[in-house]
Amino acid sequence: MAGLSLEPTYHATVVPAHPFDPEADAKALRGAMKGFGTDEKTLIRVLANRTAMQRMDIARHFKTMYGKDLIKDLKSETGGNFEDVLLAMMMEPAQQDAQVLREAMKGVGTDEQVLIETICTKSNAEIRAIKEAYATLFKRDLEKDVKSETGGHFKRALISALQGNREEGKPVDMAKARQEAEELHKAGEKKWGTDESKFLQVIGLRSFPQLRATFEEYRKISKYDIVRSIEREMGGDLKNSMKAMAMCAIDRPGYFAERIYKTMKGAGTADRALIRLIVSRSEIDMVEIKERFFSMYNKSLGSMIHGDTGGDYRRTLLTLVKEEGGL
Secondary structure: OEEOOOOOOOOOOOOOOOOOOHHHHHHHHHHHHOOOOOOHHHHHHHHOOOOHHHHHHHHHHHHHHHOOOHHHHHHHHOOHHHHHHHHHHOOOHHHHHHHHHHHHHOOOOOOHHHHHHHHOOOOHHHHHHHHHHHHHHHOOOHHHHHHHHOOHHHHHHHHHHHOOOOOOOOOEEHHHHHHHHHHHHHHOOOOOOOOHHHHHHHHHHOOHHHHHHHHHHHHHHOOOOHHHHHHHHOOHHHHHHHHHHHHHHHOHHHHHHHHHHHHHOOOOOOHHHHHHHHHHHOOOOHHHHHHHHHHHHOOOHHHHHHHHOOHHHHHHHHHHOOOOOOO
């Protein structure tokens, strides 16, 4: 028996401005930066209330109208985290993902969490766009770079995800869900040691709706849910990558709520990660992330941003997530 392949409906906090006048926006931005001093509030009001595609359109009009590069002007007129968040907003999503992946792998050491967050949570179309953007921006092959920077089952998990070949659009097959739940149970909890290949085969290939069905069946025959089993059976980066894929099937907003929380909890703030997450998710599922954030941590995302950031940087983030204190 097969069921419908349904994905949850998600809601963005940054939606296309309507009506949208890129010429008027370009003029407002130029006025905010020319002469002595900078009108930061206008920069925030315009850019944080437009989608990435609308910002690209504004940048094209800006160059046509004034013969100047908007990104260069923003760099010269701003600084610190405020500059970083504005520049992140001026990139198409795939370009931003390609940029953070390159930064995570170049030089000494690799930021495995960035690889997991960026590669393991994407749809097939998003993976293809990231690979193309990476090749265009850096004249390098993303898959080859990932192979050279990672190893073992973790490398296999990332390479699997980079194929952009996850089943999508198929009806949910409940017979297959029951069968693969049993196979995962035998490969992990019922086995001395863990058959990581079986976990990778199922979690890396099946559609997210199919995985949800499989994980529901798994819970019926296991002492633990699938995420707890992954945490018990695996370690290190492989555990984190498998958990990310599983969470994106079960509770994508919950996964990103946890990632955002971790950028701000404790001493100091991981600003680059916070910027990346807020900018990227604001156009996808930030409404649901905010709801999950509150239910998981008993505080609003806005209040945590307010407590961990300041100035124009804070105002920009709060505008992107549509919380009090933004513009």
